[in-house]
Amino acid sequence: MREPQTFPAPDSGLPALAALAAAPVPVVAAPMAGGPSTPELVAAVIRAGGSGMLAGGMKTPDAVRAEVEQARALLGQAAQPSSAGRSGAGPSSPDMRPDDGADLRLGVNLFVPDAVNTRVPARDGRAAAARRREVEAFAERLRPVASRLGAAVPTAEEATPDPESEQAQFEQFLALAEEQAWPWVTFTFGLPGPEVFARLVDAGVAPGVTVTDEAEARAAVGNGARLLVVQGPDAGGHRGTLDPAAEPGTAPLEEVVREVRAACPSVPLIAAGGIAAADQARAALEAGADAVQAGTAFLRTPEAGTSAAHRAGLARASERNGLLHGSDPEPDSFPNESAPGWADTTVTRAFTGRWARGLTVPFMAEFADAPAAYPEVNVLTGALRKAAAAAMDLDAVHLWAGTGAQKARQVPAAEVVRSLAP
Ligand SMILES: Cc1cc2nc3c(=O)[nH]c(=O)nc-3n(C[C@H](O)[C@H](O)[C@H](O)COP(=O)(O)O)c2cc1C
Structure with missing residues (x-):
């Protein structure tokens, strides 16, 4: 496995970054809204040595709260991780299981509605009527x-x-991230303002953004992102372009990772899109990623909530x-x-x-x-x-899947983690 060189040191105040860097396997279960991501799937991947994201998209804050609690229960821990948050105990705290920081490898993905996306200009009456x-x-x-x-x-x-409802719900999610001390969060579909990132960092929550090219990566880091999910064109599901009106790029994942790595040398990068085998994961790490994120590969596992x-x-x-x-x-x-x-x-x-x-x-x-x-x-x-x-x-029916769809296997999630381990 590639030595984690780019994740910041544990004293960054964001314990999740150190825990992600130290994960036994640099494989992340991608957030998959609409059913596939379940607490069972995320917990199974984390238990297998990887990391995992719950999908907050299209869910209410209450539903996400329940999923975080359930995932933590499955991971066999208390509702609040003792080491998340600046005021919490550090990773060496005696009340935290000494082994692996598994609780810190649990993240939540949130959609960024247009109303809080800094990349979407406010629509005037005429634009709204035309739309x-x-x-x-x-x-x-x-x-x-x-x-x-x-x-x-x-x-x-x-x-x-309704933009006001969108804003209000986004605010509820941020409050929930603080209340439940989510270790890390990634935003998809847009770029929130710098105040959102600062607020999460203050709460000890590592904030990340899904980006699809170098310009988006620079913008995200400029606003305060502390990690990036670099999504390539082979990815299943939605492209994470920050501007919903933009045409997504077609440059291969490794090329995008290389460019983003050069532009953002000290930011942790998670590469996603079409990764269906260990050699592809290895290539992404060699291009400069610290970990890979896979979605489609987990869709047929029994732990996933795939329809x-x-x-x-x-x-x-x-x-x-x-x-x-x-x-x-x-x-x-x-x-x-x-x-x-x-x-x-x-x-x-x-x-x-x-x-x-x-x-x-x-x-x-x-x-x-x-x-x-x-x-x-x-x-x-x-x-x-x-x-x-x-x-x-x-x-x-929207059967979201990446270009690795043919390789998705009907096996337990832990086996998928092992098969992707670079
Ligand atoms: C069914 C499905 C649902 C997805 N939902 C989300 C989501 O809610 N949030 C998100 O950031 N990405 C979502 N994605 C994209 C994944 O996070 C990830 O980028 C993608 O799965 C990687 O490509 P792969 O499917 O080829 O592994 C979804 C992907 C799939 C296949």
Whole structure:
């Protein structure tokens, strides 16, 4: 394993950074909102020597509070880690288990809503009205598909978030991070202001940001990020571009890691995207990362909360079995590695209004020109996706997965950690 050289010393006041650096295995369970990330998954990965992130996205603060408590209970510790927070005892405190700092390797990921994203200009009335019209037009196009599935599509007004509520909920999450003494947190989908980072650091919570290129990395560190998740183009799920209107980059992960490492030499880097085997993890560390983060590789583990539809899609991807529908003409070439089919992944805005990679399904082509309007599009398609998943009609389900989808295995999370260990 590569010696951790870049994580700051334990006296940074952020014990999680030292604990992450000292993790027996530099593999992090990626946060995966929408079900896959569970306290069980995160605890299993941490127990196997890795680190893990709970997914706060699309959850209420109360739900996240309960997940943090549950993960801590599974890790066999008290509700409050004794060593987090500046006022708490240090890692050598006698009331902390002397072994491994496992409690400090538990983190929480939060979405940054537009209302607190410094990269999104405030929308004036005209811009807001234009966006509303685009969203309504898209809602109209979705209605026939939804009605075939027996689902409803909300109106544009119903789908549009209230900035004040977004701000208030974000504030509740920050207060919860302080109250529960989360060891570390990562922000995704945007860049909060410097005051947010300063507040977390004061509370002993190490704040990080998901970035997708060097410019974003510099901006994040400039605002006070103390660690970065560098996400490459092969990643499953949403791209973490700070500006939701930006086209995500396509430079390979190792190249982005190298650039970010050169730009931010003393910031801990966690590389993510398409990592499905130990040699890929090793390459990311050699490019300058301190650890790797994997999502797709854990989706089929029993500890993950991945839905039945999602698991079925992944199973077919790994079997290279494109025959999802009885009505499909039966190709004589399956299984065939080069045949376009379910093993392919596509980056699409169709499901949520933000670029995300998932197993290729017909809905992506049909709505390829969906407006760049997250979270409205996510809300518009929510009920129809749910109905399609319940009916196991995968044509219209967002089956988020990275380019390593075919390699995701149905094995316990600890085995995935071992298989990724560089
Ligand atoms: C199902 C799924 C859900 C995801 N949800 C989140 C999320 O809530 N927050 C986040 O920062 N990243 C999310 N991601 C992206 C991951 O954090 C990570 O960047 C990605 O999984 C890495 O690529 P890989 O899937 O190829 O390993 C998600 C990815 C997947 C596959």
